[in-house]
Amino acid sequence: MRAVVIDAVEARPEVRAVAEPATPDDGVVVQVMATGLCRSDWHAWAGHDDDVVFPHVPGHELAGIVVGVGSQVRQWRPGDRVTVPFVCGCGRCDYCRAGDAQVCPHQTQPGFTHWGSFSEYVALHAADVNLVAVPDEVEFATAASLGCRFATAYRALAHRGRVRAGEWVTVIGAGGVGLSAVMIARALGARVIAVDRHPEALALARELGAEHVILADGTDVPVAVAELTGGGSHVAIDAVGSEATCADAILSLRRRGRHVQVGLLPPGGGCHPRVPMARVIGWELDVLGSHGMAASDYPELMALVETGVLQPERLIERTIDLDEAAALLPRFDEAPVAGITVIDPTLGG
Numbered sequence: 534m535r536a537v538v539i540d541a542v543e544a545r546p547e548v549r550a551v552a553e554p555a556t557p558d559d560g561v562v563v564q565v566m567a568t569g570l571c572r573s574d575w576h577a578w579a580g581h582d583d584d585v586v587f588p589h590v591p592g593h594e595l596a597g598i599v600v601g602v603g604s605q606v607r608q609w610r611p612g613d614r615v616t617v618p619f620v621c622g623c624g625r626c627d628y629c630r631a632g633d634a635q636v637c638p639h640q641t642q643p644g645f646t647h648w649g650s651f652s653e654y655v656a657l658h659a660a661d662v663n664l665v666a667v668p669d670e671v672e673f674a675t676a677a678s679l680g681c682r683f684a685t686a687y688r689a690l691a692h693r694g695r696v697r698a699g700e701w702v703t704v705i706g707a708g709g710v711g712l713s714a715v716m717i718a719r720a721l722g723a724r725v726i727a728v729d730r731h732p733e734a735l736a737l738a739r740e741l742g743a744e745h746v747i748l749a750d751g752t753d754v755p756v757a758v759a760e761l762t763g764g765g766s767h768v769a770i771d772a773v774g775s776e777a778t779c780a781d782a783i784l785s786l787r788r789r790g791r792h793v794q795v796g797l798l799p800p801g802g803g804c805h806p807r808v809p810m811a812r813v814i815g816w817e818l819d820v821l822g823s824h825g826m827a828a829s830d831y832p833e834l835m836a837l838v839e840t841g842v843l844q845p846e847r848l849i850e851r852t853i854d855l856d857e858a859a860a861l862l863p864r865f866d867e868a869p870v871a872g873i874t875v876i877d878p879t880l881g882g
């Protein structure tokens with residue numbers, strides 16, 4: 534099969550023929566019909582993820598068709614249309630049994646702990662716990678766009694930030710996860726402020742329901758948010774992942790506000806990012822982490838997609854083939870893309 538292969542940290546990704554994955558006893562092999570290109574793939578390429586062993590095939594936001602089924606799998610058969618959370622639980626531990634597979638200590642992640650979906654086929658483990666059925670009405674590209682950023686934004690706002698109608702939500706970073714957060718926060722009845730360095734991303738955020746936008750061009754973001762909201766937002770989400778954006782998100786909260794950190798914060802120069810903890814204490818702020826969403830929580834999200842309340846397909850900016858993905862990956866942290874890039878591995882070759 535054709536796959537995007539990375540031979541070493543920061544090596545140029547190459548499309549070449551590799552062996553098809555074996556079917557795990559408890560898992561499936563899926564023919565990849567659509568897979569998102571995400572900043573987390575760039576982090577894997579850049580060597581920021583300790584799980585990755587090179588040579589490596591990235592890709593974790595996928596949807597496709599089951600083609601191989603392991604002997605222990607009971608609920609799935611060839612031909613099923615499926616997607617999967619980017620964190621797959623083991624299905625046996627206390628966390629998985631409690632419905633929290635997103636923090637399973639024995640988790641697998643396609644594209645990190647094993648070869649991912651920038652390829653024609655991908656293996657998925659513990660299929661009965663992790664696979665999510667994709668209704669016929671939902672296209673593969675739409676389902677793939679849920680897998681990481683949209684589901685993450687949904688859980689961050691609905692389950693972790695507990696956003697309620699009428700509250701102010703500040704979204705820092707209007708890339709894939711940030712724009713997802715804008716759409717979801719609006720659907721939850723919140724009033725949204727979007728912050729980004731790129732005017733075109735802010736224009737898209739406005740189309741998706743942001744009431745205000747702030748161009749981060751040296752502006753004091755917390756001051757601007759405080760003015761717009763009369764004292765700060767109820768919930769803030771850092772969808773970028775940097776010391777500056779994390780601090781801006783926390784400092785833009787009102788007293789007793791809730792911060793949700795979604796953007797990854799890799800330690801830089803041996804130092805972990807500084808977080809304004811004095812404000813966290815003095816104003817009784819909640820600082821919450823959010824890490825994907827378990828398959829068991831997908832039905833409520835999939836229902837909102839199926840009925841059109843949420844329209845993740847509006848975030849898809851373009852569809853590319855494996856060769857274009859290989860060329861784009863090393864530059865992806867700088868690519869001025871507003872919205873989601875989807876790879877169709879059945880194209881080209």
Ligand SMILES: [Zn+2]
Nearest residue numbers: 623626629637
């Ligand atoms: Zn588990």
Ligand SMILES: [Zn+2]
Nearest residue numbers: 571573681682
């Ligand atoms: Zn992702």
